[in-house]
Amino acid sequence: MPNPFPTISKQKQPQAWAITPNSQALTELAKGIWDCAKQTQKRPLVVLSTAGPLIGVRAALEQNRPKDLPSNIAFLPQVISFTDWLEAAPGAWKFPKKQTDLERWLSVFVNLRKHKVLQSWFKAESEAGAWGLAQAVIDACDSLSEVVVPKLQSELNDLLQTHTIDTEAWLKKVELVLDQAVAKAYVGLSRNVVDEESAVLLTFWRYLTNIGDPVIRKHLAMAAQMQLAKANAEKNPTTVRPFIWVQTADPKPIDQELIDGYLNDYAQFATVVRVDLDWQSVALWPEALCGLDAEGHIQVANSAEDSQIESNLQSHRQAEWRLLAARRFEELAWAATKSIESHLIAGKKNIALVAQDRLAARRARALLSRLGSALRIRDETGWKLSTTRAAAAFNSWLEIIRAPKEGPSASALLEFLQNPYFDLSHSLNTSPEVCVGLIAQLEDILIASQAKSGWETFTMAIERANSYAASNGGSPNAHLIDLIKFVRRLHNGWQQSMLDCSSAYVLLQKNLQETGMVQKLENDAAGKQLLEVLKGFDLSSGIYKDLKMRLPEWLSLLKTIIEEASYEEAGKEALATLSILPLSSTRLRQFDAVVLVGCDEQQLPAFSEPPLFFSDTLNRYLKSSTIAAQYIQQARDLSQLLVSCKNVDLLWQSKSKSGEPLRPSAWIQRLQAKLKDWRVIDAKPELYEGKSQPISMSVSMPNQNLAIPITVSPSAYKALRDCPYRYYVSSLLGLRKAKEFEEGFDASLAGQILHALLKTFFQALKTEEEKSHSPIHQGNEVRRLWMIDHLMKCSEKEFERLIAGDARVLGTLRDWQKQIPSFIDWQIQRENEGWRYHDAELPIGFTLSLTDPDGVQRDIRIAGRADRFDIHESNTTAAAVIDYKNQKMKKIVDRSENILDDPQLLIYARAANENTIAAHLPGRTVGEAQWVSLKAEIDKGEDKNIRAHTVEDMPNAMAQFSEQIEKDLNSLWARKPMQAFAPDSVCQYCEARGICRKGMW
């Protein structure tokens, strides 16, 4: 039976009323409010302690509006949440300026700098950790203020009476009163504090407490509301409206005291009704019925209360309560999705998904998105802004800013350039057509050259690619350099050791403008909200405008604030609505069906993170929220939910990640013990059966329409020899894996530099030899020293720029310099055998003519770039080709054993012999070929003696190679089946593995 609304008495004290929090709660409340209006003949003011049921209460008032109301109370009673009511306090504009979260965090930062005693505390924290700690400090300070400030209420009341005179002077007075109170309370509180942590916190509190704090504003607002009521009562007592306070959730003891005091004072001028929730007929567990005792401990139920619970359970038991257990996470999400779908099919329009397990709820949400616009999904759990695409794009720019002065990593650069909000043509001030494929081209260059980080490295890689393109019939792309210059210029703007917050904000906005990101973010719902959050960083008009901090501190502050911000989805009209919400948000709200996911013993009840600084006992002393209070509240929320809604599905994962069995929440187990017929349903995904064919080795026949390349590089030919299927995938289909940048230094660009510097060195040697007075003619030892010295210097010079881009390259240079003396020894030994350096880095090739099966004559060019040619001094027809390898000798020897599968040197030899003019070797024949290691293991004796490895039986190898390549290319052009077949050593690094599915056959 509902409790009747009280008859309004003339006694000057609040009147108590309680409603039963079941499905009829809002109707009951609405009827009571109308009753109050009728009894007092005034339009009541209804303030709800939480905002959740606001819309429901207004709707219920409308539905239950009594007929024939007199005109003075015909308007809907005003219903407002406590927070909004505070904001609406008269004269609130004169209150101390409200501090933003950011300003409060900055105040922690400033105090930290000022007071040495606090610094030791934050020392061990990273920047992000320190900001997190700052938030905890602020929360704790608010808890302390909550206890102290009520003692100031009468002073605040007095001060408010004078605040119309001069706002400035008034604020000063408020500040003074507060300072005195804080100083006094500090002495009292510090007596209760024994540990160092709390002592430091108290010190913080003393320094941080400010008249702009929300606690102070709350008290000022309440005092102002009271003043207004008092003034109205003095003028005309009949104008003061009845005040109905609806306590929708159990308050913290400190809040209870505060509101009790307010209601008592207000009752001196007008009717006050305090509405609580009556758990008598709703509680399903004793703790939900009995609550806490005066000491804050959970009360033990007596036998009458136990039988009340028993009867509640029997009367509220619903056949539609379902208990569903799923074994794995995915199955849990599927089961939740299926439950929601079944409710939708049954015609339910307003469904709640209670996200006790937030991950599973997110996953279910993703699965439900296939229902499209027919289902509107409202996520009230606070979807973090940082998880949106817009925030990820913005973050990619922060990563560039954060990069050291040498430049970002290539992955960070590409991530930023590939973000969809970056406007390339706007940035380069050029037409969109010019930009097509530009970033893909940059990516190709950076990956191919393994340019891993640093502006100089990127620039060099592009310059080399451009000059290669220029000398090989391609077209160099100047926009690539422009692009690097553009991002580098913006990055340079951030290279200051300290920056002040307001100019950092201006610079950031300028960056977003220049990259065209502002425009694109404005056209995106999440982007717009992100820009709004960023506006909070405009400190130019506040007290922190000149505050200076280091760039990493500022960036992590920025990230933390974005991390805290929630993303609000725009609502759309749809056939049905699914609200994803926490259990606490279901209070006094009505749903057609509820799906509660995560009802296992670990997640239900769920407790908020314990405060960093206060123990549960200290919390009790501070009259703050305790674990016991949270436990009771959740038992009540769950009782209310089960009692108010017929269709409730309770789902949990019955096996934990580690495979341990997980039981349902103790509350559910207790219900099961009483309701014997309440069975658990095993939520199993629907299984579909089918038979699979065993996979056999992959073979492919190149399609007639598939173009076959008419140029073949030595490496492409090697790929064809290694595994025809791999060649098919990479060269014919052109499929390529998006390569990651490997850890460790970029061997490739360094390799190129090494080749280039050796060429420069040997050209310089040739020039020097022409000088008759040069010391190099003074015997082997002087020549040796000259060569070592020059190669050292030449190496320093060529590597200089690369090191500027990435200091780690210095190690590679030093490794190479250790090789130089023994490399020169090998060179001298070679010279003693009559060989002289002739030319290097020479593009060279030969053409094979074949007739394809259609009878068409095909000219295939086999071409590459030879590292070096030597000529013999005494034998005027002899020449040799050399390939430098940045590998150890062991690898080179292994390679030589399969020379026909990796015939790079034979290709160059044949190319030089077929066209001696192009090879700059007229009259000579290449009859010798060598690999030379640039990475010999000197300490193992791999020096001058075994730095080089010569191709054995060269004439025979050449003949075999020529026969083989013709056969291979004929098969390729005949489009014969290309089989996946290679030794594991090749497959290990093969990008086509996922396509050929090696390992499955």
Ligand code: SF4
């Ligand atoms: S994984 Fe091995 S068999 Fe498969 S395509 Fe690559 S190299 Fe060939």
